[in-house]
Structure formats: structure tokens, C-alpha cells
Amino acid sequence: MQNYTYQDWKSRAEQLSFRGQAFIDGKFVNAVSGKSYDSINPATGEVITTVAECDAEDVDLAVAAGRRAFEKGVWSRMAPGDRKAVLLKLADLIRAHLEEMALLDSLDMGKLVTDAVTVDAPGSAHFFQWYAEAIDKIYDEVAPTGPGDLALVKRVPLGVVGAVTPWNFPLDMATWKAAAALAAGNSVVLKPAEQSPLSALRLAELAAEAGVPDGVFNVVPGFGGTAGKALGLHMDVDCLAFTGSTAIGKMFMQYSGQSNLKQIWPETGGKSPNLIFADCEDLDTAADMAAFGIFFNQGEVCSANSRMYVERSIKDEFVEKMIARASATQPGDPLDPASKMGAIVDEKQTRGIMRFIEEGKKTANLVAGGERVTVDGKGCFIQPTIFDDVAHNDPLARDEIFGPVLSMIAFDSEDEVVAMANDSIYGLAASVWTDNLSRACRVSDRLNVGTVSVNTVDALSVQTPFGGMKQSGFGRDLSLHALDKYTALKTTWIKYKA
Template identity: 40%
Template sequence: MTVQESQTLAAPAPVEPVSLPGIVANGRLFINGAWQESAGGARTSVMNPATGQEVATVSSAVTADVDAAVAAAKASVNDGRWSRLSGRERSRVLNKAAAIIRERAEELALVESSDVGKPITFARVVDVATAADQYEYVAAMAQQLDGSVRETPLAAHAFTKREPLGVVAAITPFNFPLILSSTKIAAALAAGNSVVHKPASDTPLSALLMAEILTEAGVPAGVFNVVTGSGGALGDHLVAHPDVNKVAFTGSTEIGSHVAALAGANLKPVTAELGGNAANILFADADLEKAIGTVIGAFVFNSGQFCMGGPRLLVERPIYETVLGILKEAVAGVPVGDPTDPATVMGPLASQKQLDKVAGYVEGAKAAGGQVVVGGETLELNGGFFYKPTVIAGLGNDAAAVQEEVFGPVLTVQPFDTEEEAIQLANSTPYGLAAGLQTSSISRAHRVSAQLEAGIVWVNAWALLDPAVPFGGVKNSGWGREYGPESLESYCRTKSVVIATD
């Protein structure tokens, strides 16, 4: 988004009610290839964050439902209905899933927009397109999961082979339900595993539609299962279940630590993409017009509910005041409103809880001496959970809004004098998921990116992501990688076979 684009206002309009696909509206659990109500019989409301109104109800699974889903997945592993197919056979099914995702793109986009509150335009061109790309990428990789012959001095023929782990628990967050589930589910299926998916309780709807799509594509019964309901006890039971062989988790650092501890009791592997608080370093030699557009997009995208967003801006001092002036004008012009309006750039936060959290951080920043350059307040619109995109200057590096993950459309701006100081400030939080820098110097780009403590670094851009390029965290942002061959490798184990030749 350029500065000029960000200044093109769309007047907020009432949010129109939507009609969701039938399988989503019914909101039942998907276990062993069948739709069913929870054993406990309870249901949970799903709210449209743009209106605060209920759009659906879903079954609230209990531990007995988790046990049934894990049992179905384990049975499918044991009889090999999926795990023993060739990579080529699995590839055909996953490519078909990608094709169906593209065919049903409008349904998926509508579900994501209604469930999360994200602008329908972004849901189409980012969330749905990315999910299809993910399935296509791993479909190709499924045919390449081979081993190798190892030369040894032994009187033996030695080789390795890659095998699926078994039952994978995929636990995903509220901010990118379709994308962040696909990163796990597609890779796990490509490697031959079976999956039990526990989506976030606030945003479970696309998981149900994906169950229908994967079944239509040819994924056998029991190989993919969905249990909806609250996190807490349900998630704990799934993670600790003795028949779950691996946990793939995306969420907060606090919950990720808890998940790892539970899984560690049974020594099962975990991949965890956790919190982030990325710094975006703006050097004085950058193309300022392009850089400001990148800065704004990095912190307002998905209403700031993006673990790889750029909520911290570090600006070289000679252009600090200039940048604040441009941001004041440009951020005020970001179109905020109805997610179903194609002109909307930023929708609501995902829940009242998230809105309260973001507002609390801004009030705390004011109390700590921060100056609100623009925004800093809720936006009353249709009863939704809207917060104006906000820029805060003048905070010390120890302020909570600088050190912690706000997870909303809030940008803190700090000046720096030297390259060394910029790197020190960028690395000064407990997180290390992403980072960025804006500069016209290729040598500086290499030099600084090499010193940033992050799993992915963007130069003169933000959030350029592709299924071939791995991402993941260091420090308190987790471990393991999504995307790329690295992702599939984490869903396999290596077996060595040594056959005596005499």
C-alpha cells in the first residue's frame, strides 16, 4: 500500500448479514469421515467481529470426542489407508484439494471474513490463494520424500527411508484460521500422517469447510478430523493423549510453553510458531515513499493481528520527525470499516477481548509518557470491535507496548543514531519471529540482516511469503519451521535399514 493509496478514504458503511455454507452453518464435529454432534451436546456461539452478532454455532467437543477423533486417526495410520499410499498417490489427492479450494474460493473468503473480520479482498487474494498454493506445493514435495543409500565399511547394504510420524495434533489460532491450519495439515498429510485439528474457539468455521473439501478431494475417512470447542482442557487432553505422535501449534508464547511441557512429558515432538514483536528499521537512505507504504501495511494488515507484523518502527534520527509527520497524515487515511466492502483495508479486531487488550496497551503507553501521533481510540461502528490504527512516539525501550506483543493496529516509533544501535534495539525484545529493514544499500542489507535475531528478515518489503520459503521463530517465538522442505521433514522420522551382505 502506497502513501497515496492509504489516503483514499472509504466511508464506513453498515455491515450486511451473510449466508454461510450449509456445512459451516450446521457446525458439527467431523470424526472418522462423519459429521456428528458433541458427546456433551453443548454448542458455542461464533460471532462476527464486525457486528458483534452471532453468525453460527458449533458443537463444543468434550474429551470423549477428542478420544474418538484420535482413535479414528490412529486406526487410519495402522491400516495404512493413507500412510502406505505412495507419495504420488497422496500428491494427486492434495492437488485435487488445491483445485477445489480455488473453485470454492468465494465461500472460503466469505467464511474467513465473517469469522475473523478480515477484509474480503484480503481473504480472497491472501488467505484463500495462499491455502491453495500450500496444498499444491506439498503435493509436489510428497513425491520427493525419499531416503538415500549410505556408503559404509560394513559388510552390509545400508539405506535410510522417511516414514510418517503417525497421528498429528494441529492446534491453530484465531488470526489466520485457513492459512495457519493449512501450513500444518497440508504438510502432515503430504508426509503420510493422519490429523486431528483443533481450531481456535473464536474462529472455527473454515476448518469445517476444509473437512468437506478434503473429503471431496479423496482424503479417506479417519485421516482428517476436526474437533471444535474451547481451548483449555480440550487442547490439553489432545496434546497429552498417548496416541498423538506429534503436536503442531501456533499461538501465544505463554500457551506454547504450556503445550511443550505437556508434550514433553511423553517425549513427543512439537513444532511451535509463537508470539512475535518485529522491528522494522527505516534508514535515511531508503526510498521513503515506498518505505512508508511498507511500514503502514506491516502494522495494519489483518488489523495488526499478525505474529509476523511490524509493530515496532525504528527510524534513523535525521528523518525521524519527517516520518512522524507523514505517518500522522497517511495512517489517518487508512480505510477502516465493513470487511465485506472491497475498498476496506482494515476491519475489526477478532473479539471484544482482543479490543480491550489493545486499548489497554495504548492507555498504558500514554501513562508511560508516549505521545499518540494518530488514532488511539476505538471506532464505534455497527457494534463491531474496531480500533483506529494508532501510532505512538516517545516511549522508552522498556515500555510494555514496545517489549510485549500488542497484537493490534498499534505502531511504536523510536529514533536511532547508528546502525549498531538499530540492531541492538531490534534484538532487545524476547521475540524473534520476523524483522525488516528499509535501505537502498545492498551491503547494509546483508550486514544488518545477518545480525537480526529472527527466523525471517524482509528487506525493502514486508510479509513476502511463499510456501517454498520457510519461516519460524527463535528465542521466545518458538522453534521448527513452517513452509519449505523443512516443514515436511518435521512430519517425518528417518529409519535406517542395514542388511548384512554375508
């Protein structure tokens, strides 16, 4: 990436063209109903483009296209090495359009373009490359049997995979689902969040350019209560992978029971704890990473470290460090490389976050931020906000706010803080800061979460599974384990003359 200035990014944004139609069976098409809706830039309130508002009829067409392609075998029975070549080309095409993909996400949902172009878009290319490289290295099995019997256990694609993805990482979340599902040989019908469909639609176009056959990768933009529900209830969808809120994840589980018992893989909410022990010698690094863990992407991260437990003897010192970092992380125009935080995705989310903040002012000690602000008189922006002396049972410490709001709580013992950290309906992630190796291992073992990051926050790579416990869902993205979601084990038993 070149060292773009603010004016460079603005100029490139003005030159963009946008795909707003659905992508079904290899073609961009309007919604059957002819309906569309406006995609809004939350940093300015301006309309970016109009987007097809897909409904059940469009989902039917996309699923039928995916099923036809699957049954023809143009992708499902393609040699793994050949699928690999196509997906590697797609990874290269994403890299060739890195700035464009970053701008689409930045304009669509308000994230910093510098984050999108250095984290999100390159990550998406990397994930496609990784699963492409993995798929011809997954071996089938021969079960141990007696003479005259040969039992083959093969891993086969499921068929049509539905994917419903959130707005906080539009390109990355679409990739987390699609890369593994496509690599395994499935057809995919993707329903991106209505707030941020543009990068998914461009991804579909790049996939077709890379050689993904018609019908194998379809994108149906639209609203959750219509297009998303239709995908969840569809009788010919074999599996649905979902990332989003716990409440909607539960609805998809119900849709499965009401339809064809399709597999549902939910990755849902979080309220991740960050445990700071007094034996952590580098408190400045801990504070730097804690600020990143709650203010990155405006706090719109399911695994955001939104509740911080600090050992009482260092709590006052650590609060001051966090206040200083909040002061240095003020929101600005997402296209300005100097900005430290972007815009909240839309007006509804902004108002929801501010309701939590206003209620929190009545029950806890607001020490930083707490206000909605504008940039050039416009936009959905909220200051990085810190509450101290938060009661463990306060909604600030219990509920997923999904914004730049940190709750700080003191603790006195290891047992106490582990109990508080685990006392949550969620179990997605946690961080532990200590220089005591035994404590690091002991506390990590006791935390009931999917990922524990020790002396860092939100550690993540394509090599390791991402997902949670309890009401954070049981789906797992990334790593070879993700392929388990999109494949079935099929046994072929052959008797022969020994």
C-alpha cells in the first residue's frame, strides 16, 4: 500500500463505482420485487448507493442456483488442486484491489480506512489463500477392519451453505465463512448485513473473475427479518453459518427446527474480560493493548475487552493510564490517516450505545468520554468512554454494548476475579496480564472462554479456531477445524474376497 494522504483517500473514494444488485447464478440482478434501499455512509449521513432489497423469492433463486451447481459437480467434484488454483487467484485479485475493498468497508460502516487496508482486506486475501492451500492436504481415512472388509471414511461437502454475516468486519466475516465452505466444495449463499453489503458484492464479482463457476457463490443483500429469515427457514439449505447477536443466533436455531434440521453454526455475542494482575511489570503495554482491545473498530468487535478487572493495589494508577489513552484515541473522519477511531455503523447503533452511557452515568463513575460528537458537523461518532467503579452486576458490565465503552472493576484475589470473569452468559474471549507463568496457566485453565490471550488481547490467526462457549455460540471459524462445519463424514464399506 502506498502512503496515502487524506486527500488521496478522498479522491479514490470519489472515483469508486458501486455494485448494488444481488449476485445470483453468476449475474448481477435486481431484486424480484424491484425493491431497493439506501446504503448510508455513517461518517457523513450521505447515500453511497442503492442496494437490492432481496426477499424470500431472491433467496429461492440463489439457493436453486447453488443446488444446480452442486449437483452438476462443476465445483463440488472439481479436483481439490483445481479448486485451490481458483481460490489462489481470488486471493491475488483481492490483493490487486486492496484499496478499493478497504474503501468499500470504510464508507459502508465507518471503520478507519487505514485499518481496513492493513488488517481487513489483506486478512481476507490471506484467509482465501490459506484455505486454498489447505484443501488438497486434507486426507480421508481407512478404518481398521478385518480381512475381506474395506471401510473408507471420506469427508464430503454438504451442499448449499447459507452464511449470514455482520456489519463490523464485512469483508473479513464474509471470507471467514466463504473461504472454508468454498474450499470444501460447497455452494454458498451469502446474506451480508444490510448496513454493509458493498464489499461482499464486489467479492462475488472477483470470485467470478477468478473462475468460481456460476451458481457456486451467490450474494443476496437484504434485511435480516426477510432475506436472513428466508435463508434460515429454507428447506434446501444444508448448513447455515452465522455471526451476530445471541438473540438472532437463537432465532436461527429455531428456524432449523422449523424447517429441515439444517446444521446451524452460531458465533454470537461477547462481553470479554481483561484481567490485570499487580504482578504484571509492564503496565504501559498492558494499558496500550487494553485500549486497543476496547477502542479498535470503535468497540464494534464481538470479542472486545469491554470489562476490565484490575487488582486493587494498581487500580488507580491503571485508571489514569487508560484515561490518557482514551484522550489520545478521539474519533475522526475514517478516510483521514490521522484519525484514531472511526464512525459508529449507523444511527440506530449510535443511539443504543448512548442509552447505555446515559444510564451508566447514574450508576458508575464516568472518567473519560461519554459524549456523542460530530466531525465537520456530521456523522455517528462517540468518544472513547471509560466508567470506573462499576458494580459487577451493572448492565455496563453485563450487557454487550458493542461500542467504545469500557467498564473498570477492582478485585482483591485470583479466585474473586476468576469468579467474576466467568459470571457471564458469554464465553467468547478473555485476556490475562501477569508475569507469573503459573498464574497465567492456572487462570487460563479456569476461564470458560474460547480464547484466552495472555499478555496480549484478542490473539487471532487463521491457524487457530475462533469461537466461544455458553451463549457466545459454538461455531468455530478459522483453522482446519472450520472445515468440520462444511463437510460430512461418509462411510463406504466394501466387502471383498480375501
